[in-house]
Amino acid sequence: MLKPTFALDFERPLLALQSKIGELKELSGGAKVDFTDEILKLERKARKLQAEIFSDLTPWQIVQLARHPNRPYTLDYLKALFTDFVEIEGDRRFAADRAIVSGFARFDGAPVLVMGHQKGRSTKENMVRNFGMPRPEGYRKARRLFDLAERFRLPVLIFIDTPGAYPGIGAEERGQAEAIAVNLEVMSGLSVPTISTVIGEGASGGALGLGVTSRILMLQYAWYNVISPESCSSILYRDAGQAKKSAEGLKLTAKDLSGFGITDETVQEPLGGAHRDHALAARYVGEAIRRHLAQLKLLSPEQIVADRYRKYRAIGVFTSDE
Amino acid sequence: MAWFSKEKKLKSKGGPVEAQPAPAKKGEGIWNKCDGCAEVIYKADLEKNWNICPLCGHHEMMPVRRRFDLLLDPGTFQELDADLTPQDPLGFSDAKKYKDRLKATAKTTGLRDAFVSGTGSIGGHPVSIGSFAFEFMGGSMGSVVGEKVARVIDRAYERRIPCIVFSSTGGARMQEGIFSLMQMAKTSAALNRFRAVRKPYISVMLHPTTGGVAASFAWLGDVVIAEPKALIGFAGPRVIEQTIREKLPPGFQRSEFLLEHGMIDAIVPRLEMRDKLAQILSLLG
Numbered sequence: 001m002l003k004p005t006f007a008l009d010f011e012r013p014l015l016a017l018q019s020k021i022g023e024l025k026e027l028s029g030g031a032k033v034d035f036t037d038e039i040l041k042l043e044r045k046a047r048k049l050q051a052e053i054f055s056d057l058t059p060w061q062i063v064q065l066a067r068h069p070n071r072p073y074t075l076d077y078l079k080a081l082f083t084d085f086v087e088i089e090g091d092r093r094f095a096a097d098r099a100i101v102s103g104f105a106r107f108d109g110a111p112v113l114v115m116g117h118q119k120g121r122s123t124k125e126n127m128v129r130n131f132g133m134p135r136p137e138g139y140r141k142a143r144r145l146f147d148l149a150e151r152f153r154l155p156v157l158i159f160i161d162t163p164g165a166y167p168g169i170g171a172e173e174r175g176q177a178e179a180i181a182v183n184l185e186v187m188s189g190l191s192v193p194t195i196s197t198v199i200g201e202g203a204s205g206g207a208l209g210l211g212v213t214s215r216i217l218m219l220q221y222a223w224y225n226v227i228s229p230e231s232c233s234s235i236l237y238r239d240a241g242q243a244k245k246s247a248e249g250l251k252l253t254a255k256d257l258s259g260f261g262i263t264d265e266t267v268q269e270p271l272g273g274a275h276r277d278h279a280l281a282a283r284y285v286g287e288a289i290r291r292h293l294a295q296l297k298l299l300s301p302e303q304i305v306a307d308r309y310r311k312y313r314a315i316g317v318f319t320s321d322e
Numbered sequence: 323m324a325w326f327s328k329e330k331k332l333k334s335k336g337g338p339v340e341a342q343p344a345p346a347k348k349g350e351g352i353w354n355k356c357d358g359c360a361e362v363i364y365k366a367d368l369e370k371n372w373n374i375c376p377l378c379g380h381h382e383m384m385p386v387r388r389r390f391d392l393l394l395d396p397g398t399f400q401e402l403d404a405d406l407t408p409q410d411p412l413g414f415s416d417a418k419k420y421k422d423r424l425k426a427t428a429k430t431t432g433l434r435d436a437f438v439s440g441t442g443s444i445g446g447h448p449v450s451i452g453s454f455a456f457e458f459m460g461g462s463m464g465s466v467v468g469e470k471v472a473r474v475i476d477r478a479y480e481r482r483i484p485c486i487v488f489s490s491t492g493g494a495r496m497q498e499g500i501f502s503l504m505q506m507a508k509t510s511a512a513l514n515r516f517r518a519v520r521k522p523y524i525s526v527m528l529h530p531t532t533g534g535v536a537a538s539f540a541w542l543g544d545v546v547i548a549e550p551k552a553l554i555g556f557a558g559p560r561v562i563e564q565t566i567r568e569k570l571p572p573g574f575q576r577s578e579f580l581l582e583h584g585m586i587d588a589i590v591p592r593l594e595m596r597d598k599l600a601q602i603l604s605l606l607g
Contacts, residue, residue, distance in 0.1 A: 165537075167557030167565050172575060175585045177536035177556035184510035184538055204494075204503060205537040205556070212507045226494045226503040226534070231561075235496070236416040250499045251412045260411065262500050312511045313472065315504040316465035321405035 008064050010053055014272070017046045050272055057221070059247040063229060065221040066200045070275035072282065074101055074116030074159040077199065080282035081289075082107055082114055088145060094174060097138030099130045099162070100210070102145050107157060108290065113149040115142060115210065116159030119200070132201075133166040136179035139209050143179075146186050155293060158196040158210050163228060165206030180209035187212035188312065191305050193296030195289055197267065198222040198254075199274075214308045215292045216262065218254040219285070220269040224262075225252035262315065264292065356380055358551075372592055381549050381592055383529065386438045386455035389488060393596045394442035394451070401440040403473050408435050408466045412499050420497040423459070433458050435466035436491070439474045444486075445600030447607050450478035453488035454528070454535075461491035463535055464498035468505025471539060475512040475523070484522045484607050486599065489540040492558070493533015506538035513542050522606040524599065527554050527577070527586070545602055546586045547595075548577035554586070 007015050021042045024035045057065070065071070078085060082105040089096045102115035117134065120126035149156050165176055187194065187210075194213035202211070202224030218224060227235075232250060233242035251257075254266040267288045274281035299307060354365045358380025368375065372392055373382040384392075390399045414420040428434055436459055439452030452474040454461040463471075471487060478485035494502035513523060525543025527536075529552035537556055540546075548554060555575040563570060573579050580586045590598045 165556065167561045169562065169566065169570070169574070172555050172557065172562065173583050175541075175583070177532075178541040178585060180537040180556070181510065181539070181541040184507055185514045185542055188507065188511035189514040205506065205534055208503055208506055209537075212510070225499050227496045232496050249412065249414050249416070250496070252499065257500055260500060262504065309511050309515060312504065312507045315501065315508055316469050317409045317411040317498075317501055318466045318469060319407045319409060320403075321407075 006069050008061070008068065010057075010061055011272070014046065014049050014053060017042060017049060021046060054272065058244075059223075059250075059253050060229070060244040062221050062253050063223050063243075063247050065273050065275075066219075066223045068273065068275045069121060071200055072274050072278045073121075074118045074161060074199070076278055077116070077159055077197075077282055077285060078105070078114060080279065081286045082112075083109075085114070089141065091137045091141035091144060093137065093140050095135075095137045097130075097135050097141060098128050099132050099134040099166070100138035100142060102141060104154070107155075107293075111152075111154055113145055113154045113156045114158075115145065115156070116199075117162040117207075117210070119161060130166060132162045133164055134162065134206060134209070135166050135168070135171045136174045136176050139165075139176075139179035139183050142210055143183050143186055146183070146190060149192055150190055153192055155192055155296070156190065156194040156213070157289060157293075158194070158213060160196050160198045160202045160207045160211055160224070161200035161222075162203055162206045163201050164203040165209065177205075180205050183209045184212050188308060189305060190308075191301035193293055193299070193304060194308070195292050195296070197285055197289065198224045198263075199285070201228075203228050212308075212312065214296055214304060214311070215264045217265045217267055217285075217288050217292065218257060218263045219267050219274060219281075220254050221273050222254055223247075223252040224254075224257055225250050354382075357382060374592055379550075379591075381529065381551065383456055383490065384592075385457060386433070386453050389453045390438075390440075390442065390451070392592070393599065394444060395446065398442040399440055400442065401438065402477070403439060403470050404434070406434065406466045406469060408464055408498075410497075411465075411501055412497070414497045414499070423497075427458055431455065431458050435470075436461045436463070437467040437470045439470050441477065441483075444596060444603060447600065447603040448481070448483045449603070450474050450481065450483055450485040451487070454490040456490040456528075459495065461489075461535075462493065462495035462497075462502075463491060463505050464495040464502050465505065467495075468502070468508050471505075471509045472512040475509065475516050475539075478521060478523070479512075479516045479519055482519050482521060484524065484603055485516070486524045486526065487539060487543075488526045488528055489531040489535050490528040491531060491533070491535045493535055493537075503534065506534050509539040510542060513539055522602065524602060526590075526595070527552055529553055532556065532558055543587075544606070545588075547588050547590050547598070548580065548586050549595075550577055550589055550591055552577045554580055 028035045085105040087103040101118045117132045119132035120129040195215045196211045196213040198218040229243040229247040230240045232246040234240045257263045270277035270280040356375040359378035373384040410421045436455045522544045527548040531554045
């Protein structure tokens with residue numbers, strides 16, 4: 001388990017209790033006094049508290065978990081689930097974009113294209129990763145790799161985790177919207193199996209620019225929507241501080257999206273969230289990907305295109321007079 | 323850009339946009355103050371000139387149906403899918419319930435949502451065609467708009483005819499959350515299927531075209547045309563200014579800027595649009 005270096009407000013009582021248990025265990029080690037009963041009692045209490053806190057998370061709390069600085073990122077899943085990774089960085093147009101990590105690797109021994117948004121953990125890392133906000137170059141690199149995946153018949157496995165595509169002058173000059181648009185179309189037409197997993201934040205077009213996949217999986221405490229709660233509330237209420245309210249209204253949790261039939265599976269997280277146990281989180285994600293990939297591999301290339309087309313063509317809620 | 327003395331304040335964002343006051347409200351009465359030259363002109367004169375300022379040539383927004391009057395061969399427009407009606411899948415409300423906002427907007431605009439579409443012909447070429455209605459909640463795209471755009475494309479696919487979409491929008495509609503986002507995927511998938519019939523898809527960007535519409539079918543045209551001085555981009559100017567903490571250079575994200583950067587194919591004034599479209603259709607159609 002990772003050492004909790006950062007705690008969300010609602011995690012604090014639990015973490016306090018767990019650190020007390022840790023102290024008692026250390027004292028027991030001296031064997032002068034037996035705290036076994038105490039420890040068992042506190043552990044029961046901790047489990048109960050954890051269950052209570054996590055059984056009733058608000059959408060805003062889920063957004064905070066999705067952004068937890070210790071949460072596993074794309075590279076963490078890459079290390080845990082893939083072997084033989086060769087990073088491919090070139091967009092052949094303008095620049096390397098490190099907000100998206102991509103390359104060839106093996107998943108269960110078979111070659112795949114793996115790709116995802118990458119956030120940084122330190123300020124220095126975030127300078128390199130641009131906080132996981134790609135510029136057009138990132139999407140164009142992805143597009144180039146989609147073409148290669150198609151030609152070499154590689155399944156495409158994607159991790160989504162971005163606060164959005166970068167809104168800057170250069171990004172606009174070089175066609176941010178065009179870069180994303182092209183990816184939507186290219187991804188919709190790939191004849192290899194494609195699976196995206198929303199592991200943290202899925203903000204708007206910046207997320208969807210890697211997300212038009214045969215299957216969409218989503219971690220239990222990830223969020224995915226057309227806009228971030230902060231941006232939504234600054235438009236609606238002219239006040240980013242109302243984000244909590246927007247988070248509720250937007251219906252952005254894994255539970256919501258699964259209910260709408262948008263996602264194909266909600267991937268359970270370890271107790272207390274993916275940041276509490278990276279290895280277990282990766283195992284759950286790996287199992288889900290493996291299951292869906294096995295199903296998709298049964299389809300012919302034509303069926304894969306048709307299946308994906310049907311999936312997206314059918315999304316929408318409206319009525320007509322007939 | 324010198325004559326562009328007053329920048330319109332747009333509430334567009336990276337993705338979605340809040341409802342805009344219908345442009346009809348502006349200059350209610352018989353006079354209209356031009357956004358380009360700030361001259362006050364007789365509204366009837368402006369409308370007679372397809373909402374182009376007779377003094378400075380500034381292209382004001384135009385109500386959606388007038389677009390078809392201007393572009394299509396007389397009497398050929400047949401509206402389709404007019405019965406598609408938005409729902410409220412999230413149960414969304416802010417100052418107003420989304421349901422009530424839809425009802426109120428339908429009443430003032432006479433539209434059910436922000437897109438009007440059908441078939442017609444231009445210079446004798448049959449086309450599947452649609453246009454955003456900015457006057458309906460800032461032309462934002464939810465399920466109905468996405469579905470209507472996809473049907474414009476599907477119809478063109480089935481009939482093996484070209485399709486044309488006019489965009490004027492702040493982007494995806496946040497009141498429909500993830501459904502709005504997924505309309506970007508839906509329309510792009512429809513276009514991908516359409517490419518096989520080897521008929522042109524022409525995208526025309528009007529003022530403004532931003533967010534999720536810019537980042538999907540609007541930028542996927544085989545030919546992408548813009549009206550003069552239209553604001554076009556992914557993120558809205560306000561969001562960019564907040565991010566980089568400085569003022570944007572004049573003319574940033576306008577049609578002329580995009581043409582200069584190779585991001586669009588041509589700028590065509592409103593009154594020349596019909597001939598230009600007919601010309602492209604005769605070459606590629």
